[in-house]
Amino acid sequence: MPGDQGVPPDEEPLIGDGVTPGITRVADTVRRPVRPFTATIQAYLAHLHQAGFSDAPKPLGIDEQGREVVSFVAGDVPREPLPSEATGEDVLAALAGLIRRLHDAAQNWTPPRDAVWATLPGTQDIPLVDTGAELVGHRDYCPGNIVFRDGLPAALIDFDLARPTSRLYDIANALYWWAPLLHPKDRPPALAGADIPHRTAVFADAYGMSDQQRRDLIPLARRMVHRFHLTSRAAAGADPVFRRFWEQGVKDRMPRAEAWLAQEGPAIAARLIAG
Ligand SMILES: Nc1ncnc2c1ncn2[C@@H]1O[C@H](COP(=O)(O)OP(=O)(O)OP(=O)(O)O)[C@@H](O)[C@H]1O
Ligand SMILES: [Mg+2]
Structure with a gap:
């Protein structure tokens, strides 16, 4: 069942500067709309992890709704103006x-x-x-x-x-x-x-x-x-x-x-x- 904003209750909307609508967190993953460059970026992220750079989201493919899935990276993200x-x-x-x-x-x-x-x-x-x-x-x-x-x-x-x-x-x-x-x-x-x-x-x-x-x-x-x-x-x-x-x-x-x-x-x- 969708929640108040049409977002399922197990999904938490993630809003940055509002450039990319529809980004949500589901448990320890992030769902993002698929764009023309998504497959290329997933291949790049896979390479980075393989090459030993793990301080980036892990690419986890596409979900049942056709959205990109990457790992949620724990920590704090600052907003402007920088504190x-x-x-x-x-x-x-x-x-x-x-x-x-x-x-x-x-x-x-x-x-x-x-x-x-x-x-x-x-x-x-x-x-x-x-x-x-x-x-x-x-x-x-x-x-x-x-x-x-x-x-x-x-x-x-x-x-x-x-x-x-x-x-x-x-x-x-x-x-x-x-x-x-x-x-x-x-x-x-x-x-x-x-x-x-x-x-x-x-x-x-x-x-x-x-x-x-x-x-x-x-x-x-x-x-x-x-x-x-x-x-x-x-x-x-x-x-x-x-x-x-x-x-x-x-x-x-x-x-x-x-x-x-x-x-x-x-x-x-x-x-x-x-x-
Ligand atoms: N993989 C992730 N792990 C943790 N947090 C994330 C992840 N992806 C997105 N977020 C959170 O969601 C916010 C918005 O995501 P993202 O930066 O991808 O969107 P955007 O609208 O393209 O952003 P912007 O224009 O702000 O750069 C991020 O600033 C961050 O707080
Ligand atoms: Mg951003």
């Missing part, structure tokens, strides 16, 4: 270590020839900035996709935007959310006055970024943030959920982030290269 407990340097270092282990496990996976990857609504004609793929990365390290245990990032969920990318693009994506690469006005209160060059260097050291990656980070991050601006505007024109994000602040945050990074990028690059 102050999630803004320490230990958090950045743990996240960098987690992403490094993901990358090392992903390194040897060749996607199937018929692989399908996601694009946000209305954005298929906006060129990617992460060409020159080295591996399949997660590519969406927003707070709602990181599971904390004992106060530190412990696992990654929501691999919907995973696709072939570079290690550096994935790093830039994580830094955008967690350094963060945002104008002080748009940061969580605990980070409004933060030393972003220093925080970026903490992440770089914990990941083990190479000299080349340190030199290339800021130019790539600037292209990425510019593309976020274009894709969030285009998605807002194509989909009501993204329109709500845009109207509620993304339309101001993205140009401010671009301008801030143009100004502060050299200081971040200098700190990364100084070691």
Whole structure:
């Protein structure tokens, strides 16, 4: 029997930022709608577990209602604005270590020839900035996709935007959310006055970024943030959920982030290269 919201009583709705409707928890599993990229992502998750990276949902196939099934990952998922407990340097270092282990496990996976990857609504004609793929990365390290245990990032969920990318693009994506690469006005209160060059260097050291990656980070991050601006505007024109994000602040945050990074990028690059 469906419960009050049409959800069976043994199912608990899981609501992130509302991008993907119909995600529910059933005991220690999560059910998600099947999308064109679901089989590709399940194959990727299977590879990660086989390669020894277990800090991601396990792919468990399709249920009797035709929904994707993955394991529920226990822990706490922060929501924006990041609470102050999630803004320490230990958090950045743990996240960098987690992403490094993901990358090392992903390194040897060749996607199937018929692989399908996601694009946000209305954005298929906006060129990617992460060409020159080295591996399949997660590519969406927003707070709602990181599971904390004992106060530190412990696992990654929501691999919907995973696709072939570079290690550096994935790093830039994580830094955008967690350094963060945002104008002080748009940061969580605990980070409004933060030393972003220093925080970026903490992440770089914990990941083990190479000299080349340190030199290339800021130019790539600037292209990425510019593309976020274009894709969030285009998605807002194509989909009501993204329109709500845009109207509620993304339309101001993205140009401010671009301008801030143009100004502060050299200081971040200098700190990364100084070691
Ligand atoms: N495998 C999982 N284990 C634990 N919690 C999960 C899992 N999958 C989803 N959740 C919870 O449900 C929320 C929404 O799921 P998910 O991030 O996949 O949805 P989404 O709408 O695509 O998200 P968003 O746009 O917020 O990234 C997550 O933020 C998390 O709290
Ligand atoms: Mg999510």
